[in-house]
Amino acid sequence: MSAISSTPRTSRAPRPHLSSVGWLLVVFVSSAIALFALLYWLTSSYLLHEVDERLRGEVAEFQSIGRTEAVASIDALSRRDVANSRPYGVFDTNGSWLAGNIEHLPPEKYRTPFDYTQARTERRGRVTVHYRGIIVPTTSGLRIVVGHSIDEILVFDRTLVKTLCAGLALTIALAVVCGAALNMMSNRRIRAISKSSREIMSGQLDRRLPTRGTNHDLDRLVSIVNTMLDEIERLVGEVRGVCAGIAHDLRTPMTHLRGGLERVRRRSGTVEDYADSIDTAIGQSDMVLTRFTALLRIAEIEAGGRRASFGWISLDTVLRDVVELYEPLADHRGLSMKIHAPTPVEIVGDVDLLFGAIENLLDNALKFTPSGGAVTLEVRHDGGFPVLQVTDTGPGIDIDERKAVLRPFYRCRGAQADVTAGHGLGLSLVAAIARMHGADFEIHDNRPGCRMLLRFVGD
Amino acid sequence: LASDLPQPIVRSIGRKHRVLVVEDDRNAALEVTAALEDYGFAVEHVSSGHDGLLRAMGGEFDAVVLDRMLPDIDGLSILATLRNIGMRTPVLILSALAAVDERVRGLRAGGDDYVTKPFDGLELTARLNVLLRRHSSAAAPSMLSVGDLTLDASTHLVQRAGQTVELKPREYSLLEFMMRHAGQVVTRTLLFESVWNYHFNAQTNVIDMHIGHLRRKVSLNGRMSAMIHTVRNVGYILNAAD
Numbered sequence: 001m002s003a004i005s006s007t008p009r010t011s012r013a014p015r016p017h018l019s020s021v022g023w024l025l026v027v028f029v030s031s032a033i034a035l036f037a038l039l040y041w042l043t044s045s046y047l048l049h050e051v052d053e054r055l056r057g058e059v060a061e062f063q064s065i066g067r068t069e070a071v072a073s074i075d076a077l078s079r080r081d082v083a084n085s086r087p088y089g090v091f092d093t094n095g096s097w098l099a100g101n102i103e104h105l106p107p108e109k110y111r112t113p114f115d116y117t118q119a120r121t122e123r124r125g126r127v128t129v130h131y132r133g134i135i136v137p138t139t140s141g142l143r144i145v146v147g148h149s150i151d152e153i154l155v156f157d158r159t160l161v162k163t164l165c166a167g168l169a170l171t172i173a174l175a176v177v178c179g180a181a182l183n184m185m186s187n188r189r190i191r192a193i194s195k196s197s198r199e200i201m202s203g204q205l206d207r208r209l210p211t212r213g214t215n216h217d218l219d220r221l222v223s224i225v226n227t228m229l230d231e232i233e234r235l236v237g238e239v240r241g242v243c244a245g246i247a248h249d250l251r252t253p254m255t256h257l258r259g260g261l262e263r264v265r266r267r268s269g270t271v272e273d274y275a276d277s278i279d280t281a282i283g284q285s286d287m288v289l290t291r292f293t294a295l296l297r298i299a300e301i302e303a304g305g306r307r308a309s310f311g312w313i314s315l316d317t318v319l320r321d322v323v324e325l326y327e328p329l330a331d332h333r334g335l336s337m338k339i340h341a342p343t344p345v346e347i348v349g350d351v352d353l354l355f356g357a358i359e360n361l362l363d364n365a366l367k368f369t370p371s372g373g374a375v376t377l378e379v380r381h382d383g384g385f386p387v388l389q390v391t392d393t394g395p396g397i398d399i400d401e402r403k404a405v406l407r408p409f410y411r412c413r414g415a416q417a418d419v420t421a422g423h424g425l426g427l428s429l430v431a432a433i434a435r436m437h438g439a440d441f442e443i444h445d446n447r448p449g450c451r452m453l454l455r456f457v458g459d
Numbered sequence: 460l461a462s463d464l465p466q467p468i469v470r471s472i473g474r475k476h477r478v479l480v481v482e483d484d485r486n487a488a489l490e491v492t493a494a495l496e497d498y499g500f501a502v503e504h505v506s507s508g509h510d511g512l513l514r515a516m517g518g519e520f521d522a523v524v525l526d527r528m529l530p531d532i533d534g535l536s537i538l539a540t541l542r543n544i545g546m547r548t549p550v551l552i553l554s555a556l557a558a559v560d561e562r563v564r565g566l567r568a569g570g571d572d573y574v575t576k577p578f579d580g581l582e583l584t585a586r587l588n589v590l591l592r593r594h595s596s597a598a599a600p601s602m603l604s605v606g607d608l609t610l611d612a613s614t615h616l617v618q619r620a621g622q623t624v625e626l627k628p629r630e631y632s633l634l635e636f637m638m639r640h641a642g643q644v645v646t647r648t649l650l651f652e653s654v655w656n657y658h659f660n661a662q663t664n665v666i667d668m669h670i671g672h673l674r675r676k677v678s679l680n681g682r683m684s685a686m687i688h689t690v691r692n693v694g695y696i697l698n699a700a701d
Contacts, residue, residue, distance in 0.1 A: 279691050279692055282691075282692040283691075283692050286692060290660070293660060294660075297660075308560045308563050308564065309560055309562075309563040321655065321657070324629060325655060325665055325669075326665060328665070328668035328669055328671075328672055329664070329665050329668055332668060351657070352657050352658040352659045353659070355657040355659050356659040356660075359659065359662070363662055
């Protein structure tokens with residue numbers, strides 16, 4: 001039986017788009033560029049700002065200076081500036097030169113720093129020197145210009161740009177290499193995962209997606225999927241078991257039924273013979289129907305969660321009713337039945353289904369306990385949870401079979417030849433009812449015998 | 460087989476009970492009609508919820524067998540309408556929905572019983588008989604007698620030919636139910652549901668043992684006739700004479 005028969009749909013060609021690593025790269029590189037630009041802008045504007053502040057401070061002193069005093073001090077200042085790095089100039093109202101080492105009055109706005117250049121003859125030839133300057137009109141009607149060479153700042157600027165560009169290039173190169181490596185690694189993992197997925201889809205349900213045992217995102221996802229696959233494998237296995245179980249279990253009564261009908265057809269006896277054979281046939285078909293009903297009931301219980309039929313029920317009362325129903329059977333088998341229900345125990349549930357669960361547990365216990373044995377039924381509170389327990393003095397269930405007995409149609413190895421064995425659905429039904437009631441179904445050793453208990457731990 | 464089941468048919472001498480069957484599925488309708496007619500009911504069949512509601516409101520039927528899922532009106536709506544206008548006719552809901560919830564819903568909507576498809580003809584008839592009996596005798600008689608077996612429901616005293624029969628409480632309930640339906644076949648499921656009041660397919664061999672004990676006590680340990688007979692593959696019947 002193939003549970004997963006559909007072939008995977010061929011995915012349409014995906015639109016070309018950046019992988020997550022690509023996007024990360026773009027974001028990283030653009031933020032590196034922005035950071036470097038900001039660094040450059042802040043540094044260079046800080047240095048210029050310092051120069052401007054000095055210029056403003058200096059011209060503020062000249063603002064109210066007298067005419068002759070101005071010419072004299074500018075002349076003295078410019079004489080001291082041998083390197084021509086801090087030139088001064090004083091000009092008349094009409095712009096004619098009066099003193100200083102600035103020869104022309106620059107056509108600029110007053111009191112606002114500006115850039116200008118001046119050619120200068122040095123030993124190595126004529127060079128253009130860059131200056132920052134400011135003009136201030138004095139109260140005496142003069143125009144005083146103060147300059148400051150910014151060549152050093154410009155050199156520093158160029159060095160800064162070079163350094164930043166080199167750093168940026170290195171960063172981008174590193175990012176691209178790392179991104180490509182990451183991309184390759186994740187692609188390789190995805191390829192490995194998709195390969196395993198295809199194998200699983202092709203029917204190898206025992207395969208699992210590869211993990212590395214790290215706490216990586218992909219690893220955590222893979223372990224979730226693997227847990228899901230475990231559950232799917234279990235369910236598919238169960239379905240397979242049920243199908244095989246149904247086929248195997250129904251073949252026997254159907255064969256008997258067919259054989260009986262065929263025999264009476266061949267012999268063609270009296271009306272009584274026919275009536276008798278029909279009765280036998282009805283009995284055998286009833287057996288088949290009973291199994292189907294039980295199977296359907298399990299399916300129906302497993303399909304739903306909490307139902308409208310749920311209400312507060314007294315577990316000890318239901319227990320007493322079941323025991324009362326089974327008293328004649330226990331007497332007949334020579335078994336003693338004891339109830340231990342010291343305090344009332346109430347739970348929320350479906351009274352009919354719980355009756356069914358207890359009935360199946362008790363039926364199971366009575367069936368497998370040899371004559372002279374004892375079956376004890378108990379309800380109590382254990383660790384704050386209501387607990388229902390059925391113990392017997394029968395052969396018990398091997399530890400490796402305790403899970404398997406909950407599967408439909410599973411029969412214990414020891415019970416295989418036993419004619420008293422039931423339809424193999426009783427404990428599956430109990431398990432389904434337990435799940436529906438949020439109860440744990442536990443099977444323990446009773447030494448000798450078996451101890452089955454339902455622990456109603458809630459949803 | 461014929462010798463096993465004459466009683467339900469014999470019982471139908473006199474006025475036949477009229478049953479309305481509301482069922483849209485042709486095959487299911489034929490099956491229900493055949494089963495009910497075999498056991499002495501006068502059956503009328505309609506296949507739509509609309510007709511069913513109209514006919515049922517006429518009040519000329521002793522019981523209604525109502526399909527849960529009909530093409531036009533939902534079976535439960537029909538039931539609710541009938542109950543709202545004060546119709547107390549017993550209604551047996553017939554449904555393919557086997558879920559535990561469905562039965563509860565059906566009974567809450569005012570249904571008297573709930574049978575899931577596919578059903579057994581005898582089971583259906585037996586249940587319908589129980590409904591009719593319950594409905595016709597609202598005040599159940601406290602003295603029951605079948606042949607030389609008497610049961611006093613007020614004192615729980617059971618006597619066979621003047622001799623007191625000691626019964627356990629559950630055996631008493633079983634006997635009372637069987638005596639109230641004397642001459643009718645009662646199925647194991649019906650007995651279990653009515654006497655133990657749980658709706659679960661009990662292991663039938665357990666019921667057989669209870670009946671066995673009851674039968675032994677009623678026959679005064681075999682000194683008198685058994686009265687309670689097993690109908691093979693079906694259930695039991697209590698008869699006055701053998």
